[in-house]
Amino acid sequence: MLRIQITLPKKGEVYYHYLDILHDALVNAWVTAGATSEQITGMTALPWHFAPLGKQNKQGKMVHTLIVSTPxxxxxxxxxxxxxxxxxxxxxxxxxxxxxxxxxxxIEVDPILPNQNALGVLMLSPLAISDKSASHKKRWHKQLGQCDLSAAINHRLSRLAGRDVKLQVQPDTLYLRCNPDHSVLVPTKLMRNGKIVFVIGMSAPLVLMDSDHDLRLAWYAGIGEKTRNGFGCIGLAEYGLGR
Structure with missing residues (x-):
């Protein structure tokens, strides 16, 4: 397991339009560092995820730090x-x-202590969970109360771990009350026909509860769907979003 921060110097920010260019830039670095394409892209890829930290201004989306992690x-x-x-x-x-x-x-130090059974986190990149009730085109949940959050997150983590992961995931009650609209529309890709692909993600402080092994897996693997595409990265609530 390893998780790193890649931080540009001040006033050295990178601007972008669509999230997939950050993914593709990281894939280039992965391959140069010795990973195979099959290990990092496609259906058989090994688990890894990333989050761009930055903001949006008149020039567009800006990123100053990338969090990259793998279990x-x-x-x-x-x-x-x-x-x-x-x-x-x-x-x-x-x-x-x-x-x-x-x-x-x-290199980020593992924040999970032995026998720790709870962790307060915030989303460094939005949490994407698909709406399984949608019969046709892909749809995404827009509110954390619309689905069984624990089941959705545990499903993927259990598949990655090869064992039952039983995290209890609870959004911060006061935050949801004050911010009923906590979703964000993320443009991920521009298609050749000019259409833009979007993913809807959600963001709110969460409390994760279970064994230290399951907490650690969530920390290094990310939670939810589309993690390799820049979704589902968590950070410690006590530290906020940083710079």
């Missing part, structure tokens, strides 16, 4: 070798270029 031992060895200069991608069709040259890498 997998083989990918952790590659992640330890990633060079920020290899986090690069240019796309003419969307007039985008991202390059993390000059960024510093910091």
């Amino acid at each position: 997998d031992a083989a990918l952790a060895q590659c992640l330890a070798k990633i060079n920020p200069d290899d986090i690069f991608y240019a796309r003419a069709s969307t007039v985008e270029k991202v390059h993390f040259t000059g960024a510093e890498i910091k």
